Amino acid sequence: MKVVVIGGTGLIGSKLVAKLNEHGHEAVPAAPNTGVDTLTGEGLAEVLEGARVVVDVSNSPSFADDDVMDFFRTSTTNLLKAEADAGVTHHVALSVVGTERLQGSGYFRAKQAQEELIKASGIPYSIVHATQFFEFMKGIAAEATDGDTVRLAPVRIRPIYSDDVAAAVGRTAVGIPVKGVVEVAGPDTFQLDELIRRGLAAKNDPRTVVGxxxxxxxxxxxxxxxxxxxxxxxxxxxxxxxxxxQQA
Structure with missing residues (x-):
């Protein structure tokens, strides 16, 4: 089965392409560096020829509110139109656990807009909501840093390894469209401030984490x-x- 992975050269996409190919599918990475640009539509018709499934794990190059909204609205609209023209029968998108509860953030408003476009498209779909990746803890700490202090709410989180996210997206992609959301999370629950404190300590990072x-x-x-x-x-x-x- 031909599966086109939009964002297929990134962290999750590259892992997903490898896993699908290992299981006998024809997984094709699609990204600007492979000649496919969802913002302009360049290369979409060609790469989608013969595809049954499209998986979108792409992300905006800018997280500024207007930029990220424009990215997800434009790229998703172009992608869904191209899929309809190509006869794609399953659209899979990776999103984030809690997106609908994080609408104070421009990024999550854009992800919500992406999901709404998918649901309204008429193409059978599955949306995978993952908790934040282990690899993203550095970014969470950076966003919450003021000087030498990292301020984070002491709320619960179940972070997940990117390999496990790719595996979950792969299982969803080769399955029957759920026409809804499936969630995936890591095995352990942490307080967010505790999690980042552990991660920084492991890297000998001197910043102080405050709940x-x-x-x-x-x-x-x-x-x-x-x-x-x-x-x-x-x-x-x-x-x-x-x-x-393992990182050590």
Missing amino acids: DPHATYFGTELQETTLLPGPDAHIAETRFTDWLA
């Missing part, structure tokens, strides 16, 4: 369960402590 209930998360104040999946989420196997040990 602050009013600290914002990419512009949004968090509630205790904002970042947590629901009870039916698929729980991955890789533990954060094991991943940290």
